[in-house]
Amino acid sequence: xxxxxxxxxxxxxxxxxxxxxxxxxxxxxxxxxxxxxxxxxxxxxxxxxxxxxxxxxxxxxxxxxxxxxxxxxxxxxxxxxxxxxxxxxxxxxxxxxxxxxxxxxxxxxxxxxxxxxxxxxxxxxxxxxxxxxxxxxxxxxxxxxxxxxxxxxxxxxxxxxxxxxxxxxxxxxxxxxxxxxxxxxxxxxxxxxxxxxxxxxxxxxxxxxxxxxxxxxxxxxxxxxxxxxxxxxxxxxxxxxxxxxxxxxxxxxxxxxxxxxxxxxxxxxxxxxxxxxxxxxxxxxxxxxxxxxxxxxxxxxxxxxxxxxxxxxxxxxxxxxxxxxxxxxxxxxxxxxxxxxxxxxxxxxxxxxxxx
Numbered sequence: 370x371x372x373x374x375x376x377x378x379x380x381x382x383x384x385x386x387x388x389x390x391x392x393x394x395x396x397x398x399x400x401x402x403x404x405x406x407x408x409x410x411x412x413x414x415x416x417x418x419x420x421x422x423x424x425x426x427x428x429x430x431x432x433x434x435x436x437x438x439x440x441x442x443x444x445x446x447x448x449x450x451x452x453x454x455x456x457x458x459x460x461x462x463x464x465x466x467x468x469x470x471x472x473x474x475x476x477x478x479x480x481x482x483x484x485x486x487x488x489x490x491x492x493x494x495x496x497x498x499x500x501x502x503x504x505x506x507x508x509x510x511x512x513x514x515x516x517x518x519x520x521x522x523x524x525x526x527x528x529x530x531x532x533x534x535x536x537x538x539x540x541x542x543x544x545x546x547x548x549x550x551x552x553x554x555x556x557x558x559x560x561x562x563x564x565x566x567x568x569x570x571x572x573x574x575x576x577x578x579x580x581x582x583x584x585x586x587x588x589x590x591x592x593x594x595x596x597x598x599x600x601x602x603x604x605x606x607x608x609x610x611x612x613x614x615x616x617x618x619x620x621x622x623x624x625x626x627x628x629x630x631x632x633x634x635x636x637x638x639x640x641x642x643x644x645x646x647x648x649x650x651x652x653x654x655x656x657x658x659x660x661x662x663x664x665x666x667x668x669x670x671x672x673x674x675x676x677x678x679x680x681x682x683x684x685x686x687x688x689x690x691x692x693x694x695x696x697x698x699x700x701x702x703x704x705x706x707x708x709x710x711x712x713x714x715x716x717x718x719x720x721x722x723x724x725x
Contacts, residue, residue: 371556378563379417382570386410389574401456405448412441413569432477439473441569442498449505453512453525454656468497495544514629515657517649601651610647613637623664624691630657658701665690666705669698673710674717683710 390410393403415437443465450457475490509525516522603611617637622628630648634641654660672678672686687698687710702710 371560375556375560375563378560378567382417382563382567383414385567385574386414386570389570399451401451402448405444405451408444409441409448410570412437412439412444413566416441417563417566432473435477436473439469439494439498442501443469446501446505450508453508453516453521455508455512465497465501468493472497492544499541514631516655517630517645517657517660518655519645519649603651606643607647607651610637610639610643611651613639614644614647618664623661624668624689626688626691626693628661628691661691662701662705665692666702669702669710670706670713670717673714676718679714679718683714686710 390407393406393410415434419431419434419438446465447457447462472490472493475493476487477490479487479490513522513525516525601607601611614637617633622633622636625632630644631641634644637644648654648657648660652660654663669686669690672681673683678686683698684695687695690698692698692701699709702708702713706713708716
């Protein structure tokens with residue numbers, strides 16, 4: 370009975386995964402989301418093949434199926450990071466790829482008589498995967514307050530974290546199998562694995578099918594509404610709140626270190642959800658940090674080309690504007706202007722000298 374149920378779940382999972390792959394491939398969604406999601410599903414299918422009782426040995430194909438299957442966690446991590454608009458640095462991605470390739474190579478191609486490669490590779494892969502899951506949970510949970518898109522705030526709570534929990538369950542089970550007497554090929558263990566993969570595919574589909582278009586399509590420029598000459602389409606209560614927000618920004622409240630949307634809502638004496646809706650739906654910002662950066666970087670640009678502040682360190686300018694570190698300021702400035710603060714100052718002062 371358990372064996373038949375195991376096969377049934379795997380067949381349903383394969384069918385659901387193929388349908389989801391077809392939908393993702395046919396829809397015009399962001400490449401930063403599309404490819405990680407495809408990789409995540411293909412990796413889960415490879416794991417399904419790799420762990421099936423009928424595929425205890427696939428011969429020469431075994432290492433390559435294993436290579437695809439072990440990437441599942443990395444693709445989950447990359448998908449969630451990009452969904453939350455917290456794309457990891459390029460060197461992080463390269464480091465993850467190098468670790469996974471090293472672990473895969475040791476597990477599959479180093480003879481145990483020469484070196485216990487399987488166990489070393491196994492633990493490299495699983496510890497790296499668990500660290501990625503921990504980072505995913507960190508980004509999802511601690512970045513929620515900055516997120517202005519209500520649907521994505523909900524996704525941060527249940528979807529990626531549940532995906533991570535399911536993947537972590539598989540990883541912990543496999544580690545326990547190596548260090549204990551648990552039999553990973555037992556019918557009950559196979560059924561648990563099959564069910565976990567089914568849940569992974571199921572909630573991946575929900576992420577895609579229930580997500581709003583603004584989370585999936587190519588991102589346009591934010592905050593265009595504030596630059597338009599036409600008045601904003603605001604209700605009377607939104608108009609009053611927008612006036613209070615504009616006055617607070619003019620007074621420089623954005624310079625407050627560690628300012629959160631909850632703190633700003635308290636200063637404006639308004640419910641946080643109303644302020645979120647105004648900044649996101651009417652002003653066009655997806656993250657509160659992007660809203661603050663718009664004001665902070667605008668002032669930073671003025672200070673950097675001010676001849677009277679030419680000797681003022683960039684770090685001082687950053688701290689005066691509310692940033693807690695120079696790297697944070699540099700990233701925000703480059704994202705907004707396409708150049709570093711130092712280069713912007715050098716070019717701006719040079720042009721000013723030439724004009725004079």
